[in-house]
Amino acid sequence: MKSEEFYQQIEQRFIEWGREQTDVHVAYVAGSRARLDHAADEYSDLDILLYVDDPKQYLNENNWIRNFGNLNTAIPFQNGGGGLEWLSLFEGGYQVDFVIDSLTVFQEQAAKGVPLDWFRRGSRILLDKTGTAQRLIPEQFEKTDSSPITAEGFAFTVNTFWFLAIYLAKQIVRNELWTAKLRDAECKQVLLQTIEWYEKMVHGESYDTWHAGRFISEWVDQDVFQQLNGVFGRFDAADSWRALQETITLYEDLSRKLAAHYDYSYPEELVSEVKQWIQAHK
Structure with a gap:
């Protein structure tokens, strides 16, 4: 199976699963598989950010990830932004990173209407039960700001x-x-x-x-x-x-x-x- 086909399958399975979960409200794809500039190649992983009622429920165990494919392993990880995620490796060497945050955080972010820095180069909505997910997507994708010299x-x-x-x-x-x-x-x-x-x-x-x-x-x-x-x-x-x-x-x-x-x-x-x-x- 080609990587593009595999990740499309993962996304579809995630959408179907997410619709059935009453505590999963919003999900995005970010990173290379949502970018137009320097789009994903066959070795790129898939990054999914999901907002749920209680992140601990999804961070304390990883059995829910098995709904999306044949899981080899999933490693808990704190990313550079301070968020918590699962680094997941599926059969065939395919990697999916699940970043998990709370619905409360999403509501605060959506109320501000400021796109996430992580989304500025590319992002797309995977699941939206709130009708407000678009507020975090930039109107135009562009490079992120880097640290200026001082x-x-x-x-x-x-x-x-x-x-x-x-x-x-x-x-x-x-x-x-x-x-x-x-x-x-x-x-x-x-x-x-x-x-x-x-x-x-x-x-x-x-x-x-x-x-x-x-x-x-x-x-x-x-x-x-x-x-x-x-x-x-x-x-x-x-x-x-x-x-x-x-x-x-x-x-x-x-x-x-x-x-x-x-x-x-x-x-x-x-x-x-x-x-x-x-x-x-x-």
Whole structure:
């Protein structure tokens, strides 16, 4: 079965099930399977947001998910927005994420009439027993707002990066490679934020950098993209050193350009000390 056919079947089964549940009131599809820009491919999952009387009833157990297909597993998860959901894996490797919230929350959101940020790139109604679900759908789909650069935000990220750089170096010296990899992920988050700011500096504040590095090959400048080839290292000390050095080189180049463009101060003493320590211990 092709993925599109499978997810259409899931949606239809959900609609039929939802109509029969007196405590399920509204449901939406969001994410890639509701987007027009960069629409879903065969590997995209399905994201369903449902509003119910008592979310705990649906969060405490997952047997209700079995109404929609042959369920392999479902894992409870707290998403980045603070909401609770089930990450569900069905037979065939198909994933459906069920985000669950209360009818009270929906009523408050609908009364405001402000579309959810999650819906701004694409969303559609799957079930509506209230007649008001359309209030949360944007009139026009567009990119979501990203964090604009500020002097305070830049200072925090630049100090965080150099703090993490010396921390990573120490773990590599100690051959604590697992710890180094965990902290390197945090370092790369700072690098990504800086890349996003840099691209907006070059192309304008309205330039679309998506989120979490999605479609980065499409929106990042090619010279930056080429340098990204070297910032991820293997699980050994020598290559971890190399990757750290290349990460530092790229980050410092972009962050100094940002500082010069926006007239932000740069922590020269901190940078000098970190570089000296790394040079002495590599």
